[in-house]
Amino acid sequence: MWNDQINENILYEDKEILVCRKPSGMPVQAARIGTMDMESALKNYLAQKTPGKIPYLAVVHRLDQPVEGVLVFAKTQGAAGNLSKQIMAGGAGKYYLAVTEGVPGKQEGIFIDYLKKNGKANMSQAVPENTPGAKKAILHYRVLDQKEMNGKSRALLKIKLETGRHHQIRVQLSHAGIPLLGDRKYNPSGEKGTSLGLCSCGLEFKHPKTGKIMKFETEPQGTAFLDFVKKL
Template identity: 50%
Template structure:
């Protein structure tokens, strides 16, 4: 268990690719059960609460609350767009612009668990916004540093895929299979501590195989 920061109110940790944030599947480990077990082993109450999520195939940094009050305050920061999230993603499209802002309207298909782009006048649509910059490139690959402003279902994945730039390894959205995990990592989160109000920021280095050829590899 890679715990990066912990106090009485919050717990910041690295989620490996392949582990769900929270699941109802009996017998399948998820971050909530792993962290609750970690707290129980220390003699603390297993009170982990989910504030935000990462898709199961995505790696990266997460914060969990250890009380309902902390969870409520962190959730409000996300709703008010003062909780910052940054991601690294690798695509394999050489002609992709070096920076930009992507704005789309998304609908989640609950039957397939996929998201799709729709018109802005669709009553089901949710606005999705991100900004990105290319920070490295090698062979036919580009490494994007992404500021995520809205946390829609599969947002980064579908917004890139619909521009014929799917993330490496994202076979659900047309990406090339590499035999490795999806090349998407939540590398930074920033927020105000739910009790003290202190500005906090945390970073991780991607561990996925496809990141190892990049300049950000540890």
């Protein structure tokens, strides 16, 4: 079924790169046998275009499985190296929309934390700066809208990541007391029955071959965003 819908999710493609929209719930790479993932689906798509040739496709950045939004893949080794360097150096602009339970104290600001990853639990947590293995995490946010829903406060945030840590947005917002709506991992006592309120809504980078600035945007489709749809 996914292979039939792949064209609808491709935002741009040339000889060097492929930009697409990842649906919520689909892993970027295989999580377990029998589960379709973005990498496999796109390789199948490319293979159908060039029968008899094994396509090259490299993952250069990721989104958590429940997160929807824009991803770029490399179709050549040169593009893979270039894009990876841009992302590692913070040269790529990564923008998100987030729906939180609770509202930040300021309408815009910066969260700076130190995060440590627990690989066994597949989680990260905010820790003191001098903790061994801790990495600095920085995000900028701006409140686009806020409202009361059944006596509970909700906020729609626009976020720009300055760093790219494991589960960074989810951990930092939870640590700030405004966890993401629908985040069962970092907000287990929160509202149930909704998608994760996080969407990679914008991505900017330099084309690995031409150096041209490439910008891509998408709107969230998850149920967590329904109450804010008119603000997007």
